[in-house]
Amino acid sequence: MNNLLVEAISNIDNDIIEQYFKTKQELKTKRKKPNITLSFKRWIAIAACFAVIFVSTLVIIRNNMINQGKAPPSTNSSFLPNTNITDSINGEEWNGLKVSSALYESLLNGNDEDSFDIVATVSISIPSDYLYNGKKYSEYLKELKEAKDFLSKAKYLVDEGDLLKYGELLYTDGTPNGVKWTKTKYDKVIDYYGESILNTYIVDGEFLKEKLLNDTESTKNKINLLNLTLDEAKNHIRNEALEKSVSDFEKAGQNATIEDGEIQMTITKKDFSCLFVENSEKYSFSLYSEK
Amino acid sequence: MGEKQILDDEQIIELYWQREEKAIEETDNKYGELLFRIAYNVLNDKSDSEECQNDTYLAVWNAIPPTRPRVFPAFIVQIIRRISIDFYRRKNRKRSIPSEFKTTIDDLSYLLHSKEEIDAGLNAKELGKLISDYVKSLSKKQQYIFVSRFYMSNPIEYIANEMDVTASSIYKSIDKIKKGLKEYLTKRGVSL
Numbered sequence: 001m002n003n004l005l006v007e008a009i010s011n012i013d014n015d016i017i018e019q020y021f022k023t024k025q026e027l028k029t030k031r032k033k034p035n036i037t038l039s040f041k042r043w044i045a046i047a048a049c050f051a052v053i054f055v056s057t058l059v060i061i062r063n064n065m066i067n068q069g070k071a072p073p074s075t076n077s078s079f080l081p082n083t084n085i086t087d088s089i090n091g092e093e094w095n096g097l098k099v100s101s102a103l104y105e106s107l108l109n110g111n112d113e114d115s116f117d118i119v120a121t122v123s124i125s126i127p128s129d130y131l132y133n134g135k136k137y138s139e140y141l142k143e144l145k146e147a148k149d150f151l152s153k154a155k156y157l158v159d160e161g162d163l164l165k166y167g168e169l170l171y172t173d174g175t176p177n178g179v180k181w182t183k184t185k186y187d188k189v190i191d192y193y194g195e196s197i198l199n200t201y202i203v204d205g206e207f208l209k210e211k212l213l214n215d216t217e218s219t220k221n222k223i224n225l226l227n228l229t230l231d232e233a234k235n236h237i238r239n240e241a242l243e244k245s246v247s248d249f250e251k252a253g254q255n256a257t258i259e260d261g262e263i264q265m266t267i268t269k270k271d272f273s274c275l276f277v278e279n280s281e282k283y284s285f286s287l288y289s290e291k
Numbered sequence: 292m293g294e295k296q297i298l299d300d301e302q303i304i305e306l307y308w309q310r311e312e313k314a315i316e317e318t319d320n321k322y323g324e325l326l327f328r329i330a331y332n333v334l335n336d337k338s339d340s341e342e343c344q345n346d347t348y349l350a351v352w353n354a355i356p357p358t359r360p361r362v363f364p365a366f367i368v369q370i371i372r373r374i375s376i377d378f379y380r381r382k383n384r385k386r387s388i389p390s391e392f393k394t395t396i397d398d399l400s401y402l403l404h405s406k407e408e409i410d411a412g413l414n415a416k417e418l419g420k421l422i423s424d425y426v427k428s429l430s431k432k433q434q435y436i437f438v439s440r441f442y443m444s445n446p447i448e449y450i451a452n453e454m455d456v457t458a459s460s461i462y463k464s465i466d467k468i469k470k471g472l473k474e475y476l477t478k479r480g481v482s483l
Contacts, residue, residue, distance in 0.1 A: 002400040011419025018362040020438040
């Protein structure tokens with residue numbers, strides 16, 4: 001572990017930690033405050049939804065009566081919002097879509113024709129069997145983990161290799177320069193490094209320090225490369241997912257663009273209330289101004 | 292039966308100044324859970340965390356007076372973090388302890404690349420100052436996330452729950468913060 005970084009983080013300014021506690025308190029107060037106004041507004045919204053449904057039903061019945069026996073009413077009944085009332089009551093959701101509190105409030109207080117600049121954040125999961133440059137994502141991760149493990153062990157072995165080359169002498173007779181360990185300690189240390197590393201760097205009673213240092217350097221390079229590759233793979237997966245999302249929104253009749261790695265759109269309250277996009281559970285919507 | 296009254300921080304500090312042992316009880320009553328969590332995030336062990344918690348109460352008792360902390364929780368959190376990390380180092384000397392603390396530090400380390408690269412001509416205070424300057428340039432929300440994740444070592448889900456947002460949005464914010472930090476440090480000749 002990087003001790004310099006641990007110390008540096010420990011040294012961050014007091015006022016940052018103090019600010020954290022002030023924000024924490026604000027969050028706590030926000031959560032505790034019984035939001036009577038909001039509850040009232042929600043009930044008003046529910047009542048309004050019922051009113052819309054009631055009026056819409058009346059309009060449909062009236063149209064049907066006027067059209068008596070003519071073609072069935074158009075399925076393009078966009079005035080009927082697909083608002084899931086139960087979800088709205090639970091908060092944080094609008095029309096079954098996860099929304100931020102600020103967006104929820106804006107929708108609640110807005111008119112049907114009001115437009116909102118909205119950001120849709122896509123939750124992207126990386127399939128472990130995702131193939132990138134001929135290798136699975138999980139394989140890259142495994143290699144990275146192994147390389148990191150090696151590096152952390154190598155850091156100690158550089159110092160301890162010259163003792164470990166004496167093998168069991170370390171706890172039986174002690175080394176020529178008088179170092180003697182207990183068997184428990186010896187076993188623990190041997191177990192920590194593992195046979196593979198010890199057999200590679202301690203050969204015929206010699207500690208191959210140069211080889212260890214060279215391998216450490218190349219492992220660092222390997223880690224850098226693996227990190228870059230994983231970043232590239234993540235970007236690739238992310239871009240694919242974003243493009244698929246844009247296409248899903250278009251299929252749902254809503255134009256969307258990719259900006260700064262997020263989906264952005266301008267949408268009216270009415271349209272948002274009827275928006276039905278594929279895999280909607282992977283999106284969370286917020287106002288662009290919240291960014 | 293009424294609920295136990297929680298004292299204001301000023302009242303607790305006053306108890307320490309009056310050398311009233313009740314100060315420790317009140318600290319535990321109000322901040323025991325927070326302190327335990329921070330120690331646990333570092334050590335990933337219940338009894339070790341409790342030990343650190345007790346050491347912290349003693350350290351606070353010894354520090355106040357003469358200290359009169361401006362923000363009491365910030366003060367005690369700094370103490371328990373220091374004690375827990377020392378404990379972690381002693382325990383971790385030969386064997387790696389898996390904990391949120393280790394994960395968060397590793398997360399930043401790999402962002403900053405190898406230890407040696409950071410070591411060049413920089414000490415912890417200077418790097419801490421650079422990180423502080425960067426954190427202060429962030430929004431209040433991002434600052435909160437940074438401290439919660441990298442100072443308190445809180446798990447992502449915990450932060451999301453505290454902030455009443457989804458875990459994925461926290462992941463996203465952390466990613467943004469890390470990239471920003473990398474850029475900030477790189478511009479100042481640290482890191483890559």
